[in-house]
Amino acid sequence: MAAKYGPGTPREQALMAAVAISDATDGRRILALSGRLEATTIRGVWDESRRAIAAAPDQRVVVDAADVDYCDGAGIALLVDLIQQRKAGDVQVANLHPAFETLLQQFDAQALGHDLDPPAPRRPAVEEIGVITAGMGEDLRQQIVFIGETTAALVYALLHPSTIRWKDVWRICERVGADALPIVALISFLLGVILAFQSAIPMRKFGAEIFVADLIGLAMLRELGPLMTAILLAGRSGAAFAAEIGTMTVNQEVDALTTMGLDPVRFLVTPRIIAALLMTPLLTLFADLISLLGGAMTLQSFSIPFVTFVHEVEGIVNFSDFMAGFVKSFVFAILIAGIGCLRGLQTTAGASAVGDAATRAVVSGIILLVVVDGVFAVLYFVLDI
Amino acid sequence: MTTPAPIADPIISVRGLTAGYGDVVLLENVGFDVRRGEVFVILGGSGSGKSTLLKHMIGLLPPQSGSVAIDGDDIIAAEGDARRAILRKIGVMYQSGALFGSMTLAENVRLPLEEYTDLTSDEIELIARMKLSLVGLGAFTGHLPAEISGGMQKRAAIARAMALDPMILFLDEPSAGLDPITSAELDALIKRLARNLDVTFVVVTHELPSIFSIADRVIMLDPRKKGIVAEGDPRKLRDESDDPWVRQFFNREAEPVAA
Numbered sequence: 001m002a003a004k005y006g007p008g009t010p011r012e013q014a015l016m017a018a019v020a021i022s023d024a025t026d027g028r029r030i031l032a033l034s035g036r037l038e039a040t041t042i043r044g045v046w047d048e049s050r051r052a053i054a055a056a057p058d059q060r061v062v063v064d065a066a067d068v069d070y071c072d073g074a075g076i077a078l079l080v081d082l083i084q085q086r087k088a089g090d091v092q093v094a095n096l097h098p099a100f101e102t103l104l105q106q107f108d109a110q111a112l113g114h115d116l117d118p119p120a121p122r123r124p125a126v127e128e129i130g131v132i133t134a135g136m137g138e139d140l141r142q143q144i145v146f147i148g149e150t151t152a153a154l155v156y157a158l159l160h161p162s163t164i165r166w167k168d169v170w171r172i173c174e175r176v177g178a179d180a181l182p183i184v185a186l187i188s189f190l191l192g193v194i195l196a197f198q199s200a201i202p203m204r205k206f207g208a209e210i211f212v213a214d215l216i217g218l219a220m221l222r223e224l225g226p227l228m229t230a231i232l233l234a235g236r237s238g239a240a241f242a243a244e245i246g247t248m249t250v251n252q253e254v255d256a257l258t259t260m261g262l263d264p265v266r267f268l269v270t271p272r273i274i275a276a277l278l279m280t281p282l283l284t285l286f287a288d289l290i291s292l293l294g295g296a297m298t299l300q301s302f303s304i305p306f307v308t309f310v311h312e313v314e315g316i317v318n319f320s321d322f323m324a325g326f327v328k329s330f331v332f333a334i335l336i337a338g339i340g341c342l343r344g345l346q347t348t349a350g351a352s353a354v355g356d357a358a359t360r361a362v363v364s365g366i367i368l369l370v371v372v373d374g375v376f377a378v379l380y381f382v383l384d385i
Numbered sequence: 386m387t388t389p390a391p392i393a394d395p396i397i398s399v400r401g402l403t404a405g406y407g408d409v410v411l412l413e414n415v416g417f418d419v420r421r422g423e424v425f426v427i428l429g430g431s432g433s434g435k436s437t438l439l440k441h442m443i444g445l446l447p448p449q450s451g452s453v454a455i456d457g458d459d460i461i462a463a464e465g466d467a468r469r470a471i472l473r474k475i476g477v478m479y480q481s482g483a484l485f486g487s488m489t490l491a492e493n494v495r496l497p498l499e500e501y502t503d504l505t506s507d508e509i510e511l512i513a514r515m516k517l518s519l520v521g522l523g524a525f526t527g528h529l530p531a532e533i534s535g536g537m538q539k540r541a542a543i544a545r546a547m548a549l550d551p552m553i554l555f556l557d558e559p560s561a562g563l564d565p566i567t568s569a570e571l572d573a574l575i576k577r578l579a580r581n582l583d584v585t586f587v588v589v590t591h592e593l594p595s596i597f598s599i600a601d602r603v604i605m606l607d608p609r610k611k612g613i614v615a616e617g618d619p620r621k622l623r624d625e626s627d628d629p630w631v632r633q634f635f636n637r638e639a640e641p642v643a644a
Contacts, residue, residue, distance in 0.1 A: 248485075248486075251481055252479040252480070253483045253486070255445055255477075255483065256477065256479060256483040256485075258445060259443050259444070259445065259472060259475065259477045260496070260497050260500070261468070261469040261472035261473060261500075261501075262496075262497075
């Protein structure tokens with residue numbers, strides 16, 4: 001019985017492909033194909049035909065294509081696949097229209113199977129873990145080498161300031177620092193407002209709203225100001241560094257520097273780290289001030305005047321609290337710029353490589369920031385700062 | 386595989402070079418010399434290892450084995466200042482031009498001069514303008530690379546490669562992606578520079594018109610033999626080579642395909 005595949009009206013059914021399976025008296029299995037063999041119609045026919053061949057392993061098979069009205073590349077692929085189901089000669093295609101026969105003759109069904117690349121062997125789980133671990137080890141090695149090269153380049157730059165490309169430094173400073181002011185202002189202001197609201201409401205129950213100023217002062221200057229600024233810069237400037245240097249790598253500009261005998265680390269990394277070192281602490285100070293402003297404005301609505309807020313913050317936040325946050329911003333600057341540049345220099349070829357480099361810069365940058373912030377927290381606790 | 390006869394006092398000497406990526410070997414035990422002042426063309430089909438060979442000759446990639454001597458000094462073994470001294474003798478034009486996108490053409494040419502010389506800014510500017518005018522870009526010194534055409538970018542890249550008056554200029558696929566007229570103009574520029582300046586050119590290409598136009602001598606790489614299959618005057622190779630693949634290449638004949 002012929003099975004028609006696919007939904008549709010009788011007119012649409014006429015455009016479908018069909019297969020009728022029968023066994024001839026001489027023992028051969030006959031697959032009578034009919035209709036249009038094209039990509040949109042052969043799905044069901046393909047499965048049905050393969051099953052019919054598999055179900056008769058001892059019978060020779062004839063694919064009768066006398067009623068095939070049309071056959072495109074997909075239809076030819078179906079015929080080739082059916083021929084490949086058995087060893088050479090066991091599946092024969094008969095009565096195919098000469099025009100389609102010419103198309104089928106372009107392919108040697110048996111050789112086609114041999115020509116294909118063998119599928120990549122699946123690695124055992126243990127080997128896979130080993131490969132991933134080796135990859136992480138290699139990444140760590142590159143980071144250590146990079147830290148060494150960058151440190152050497154920075155020391156050289158400090159000893160020979162005239163070798164620093166100051167024009168590049170100021171250009172990058174503008175992009176890292178001045179251009180980031182609006183977003184840093186917005187986020188830190190909102191952070192101050194949110195922190196003040198969230199803490200003032202429960203603390204009002206105890207008549208302790210005034211201590212919200214202490215909380216905001218300490219939290220912002222010691223912890224949140226430097227960390228939030230650094231995370232913003234990792235997303236903004238770290239990604240930009242990776243994308244910029246990554247594009248230069250893809251465009252062979254880094255190769256061009258190398259063959260000029262010029263060190264890419266000194267040319268591309270040093271100016272960015274210096275710019276980040278100059279700008280990140282300034283942006284952190286700016287973020288601290290704006291978040292305190294946000295907190296102060298919020299507390300106005302809780303009947304705490306601005307002067308009282310300032311007086312309270314002055315009383316609780318001492319110089320070592322300020323320095324605890326400020327010192328961190330220098331370390332964060334090196335991390336953000338360093339990881340951004342490293343990911344840029346590690347960029348491989350291909351359309352997605354630069355995007356991958358930017359993504360890796362942001363992800364590794366944020367992870368490193370949080371880890372190092374944790375290290376600082378422990379260090380300050382031990383040192384009683 | 387062919388091993389060209391050694392040349393007395395070569396400017397470049399490649400010996401026993403085996404190169405590839407990871408486990409894949411593209412070139413095996415390749416050796417040849419480049420004469421001083423000639424236009425030497427490395428040619429071969431796609432995937433034959435032309436650009437890989439060039440990257441090893443300019444020290445960008447370490448070979449699996451072998452040596453590359455530039456004016457007598459091994460660029461692979463050299464480090465630090467010795468390596469910088471060798472690199473000063475060469476200039477490279479990359480396939481994409483590889484101009485620094487944030488710098489004007491003049492700034493691109495100025496860069497190596499600023500790094501290697503103690504000339505004043507005005508003197509460097511004059512030299513940069515002269516180099517750019519030598520390649521016909523005297524009126525575009527203030528343009529960014531993105532503001533000029535692909536052919537002009539390649540000429541600017543040649544000007545930058547010539548900034549320090551190197552002994553050898555390496556050009557990687559100079560005609561790639563250019564229309565026939567621009568390509569012919571670039572060939573004419575290379576011939577003019579080769580004739581008028583005391584520079585050796587090493588050019589990687591598979592563009593036949595360019596090869597016949599500029600080459601004094603060629604070596605031909607065959608991916609199946611992982612090395613050199615022919616060496617000499619391209620016209621003679623086209624007309625007289627015994628190797629059917631070489632004749633096929635020069636006569637632009639397709640590989641026979643089983644019917």
